[in-house]
């Protein structure tokens with residue numbers, strides 16, 4: 113029997129399960145999402161599950177189960193099942209769905225830590241790390257910056273300078289799959305039952321780190337193709353693996369674009385370590401662009417704040433604002449539509465219209481019967 117505590121099952125989750133009408137059925141955690149089915153781990157091992165139609169059609173995409181979710185299922189045959197319910201989600205890592213204004217996509221749920229992986233070659237980019245941090249902190253997840261491929265040549269001083277403000281906020285690790293002590297340090301930072309998701313661009317070494325941490329080669333790792341310089345075994349799905357004697361790791365495919373899907377940008381200043389400067393601005397709603405008495409601009413002038421950090425702050429703020437206002441408008445539209453469809457006169461008109469359609473159909477049918485000589 114599998115002990116689900118090492119997969120993050122807790123007493124609190126057990127209590128939540130009791131609220132479900134299906135609480136007598138087994139529970140499990142989603143480990144892989146395939147195109148049409150879900151691989152889950154339960155006390156009785158791995159099951160391949162589908163969703164009930166009810167769950168499939170009543171939910172938006174981002175509400176469907178994702179890796180990390182806890183579900184309740186009805187087993188059948190030897191290792192198949194139907195997902196009938198999902199426990200209320202917590203600590204979900206979202207991102208904005210590419211090509212949309214306010215649609216979000218759930219990457220993983222019940223996440224304790226998110227490792228933002230960058231490689232110390234040309235992938236290192238503090239602005240990108242800040243973007244991930246904003247989304248991760250919004251979900252109540254602990255961000256960790258992992259700077260990988262530390263065996264390669266890089267300018268340590270320049271990197272240290274660029275991440276000074278990040279180091280003050282979150283843990284930062286320099287790692288290399290070739291230096292086992294750096295892997296051990298990372299391993300020790302993950303506690304039993306904790307869930308860690310790995311995010312970052314393609315080729316930075318997420319799968320390699322997951323494999324090194326699990327001391328096996330469960331995940332395919334890319335070999336750099338000599339002709340294109342690109343990885344060949346690029347990960348194509350989110351996948352959960354268990355670490356020996358400790359946590360649960362979720363590997364994700366590299367992303368080229370990570371759009372913010374946050375509702376609230378209030379914590380950005382603190383995250384970027386500029387809230388102390390901001391507090392003393394003359395105007396409470398200072399935008400730090402050209403206002404008199406702006407202590408943020410003063411900090412830039414006297415070299416205490418990197419102008420790139422302020423730029424990043426304003427960009428992330430704008431993006432969060434765009435997402436939350438579009439989402440708000442969308443919600444209003446849905447509410448308005450619900451109101452319209454609940455409205456009595458609308459319902460009456462709908463009934464009349466349906467009835468007229470029916471009579472039209474009958475007439476047509478009768479006409480057809482006549483033409484066919486059937487009375």
Ligand SMILES: Nc1nc2c(ncn2[C@@H]2O[C@H](COP(=O)(O)OP(=O)(O)OP(=O)(O)O)[C@@H](O)[C@H]2O)c(=O)[nH]1
Pocket residue numbers: 260261262263264287288289290312313314315316317318319320321332333334335336343345346347348364365366367
């Ligand atoms: N020099 C060096 N190479 C590394 C290190 N970690 C990973 N690599 C190499 O980097 C390449 C990409 O590694 P992956 O683990 O596949 O990268 P990934 O982040 O999972 O990439 P995607 O799955 O495409 O998102 C492989 O050729 C690895 O061998 C490291 O610490 N040092």
Ligand SMILES: [Mg+2]
Pocket residue numbers: 318319320332333345346347363364365366
């Ligand atoms: Mg990978």
Ligand SMILES: [Zn+2]
Pocket residue numbers: 390393394398399400401403405406407408409
């Ligand atoms: Zn200001």
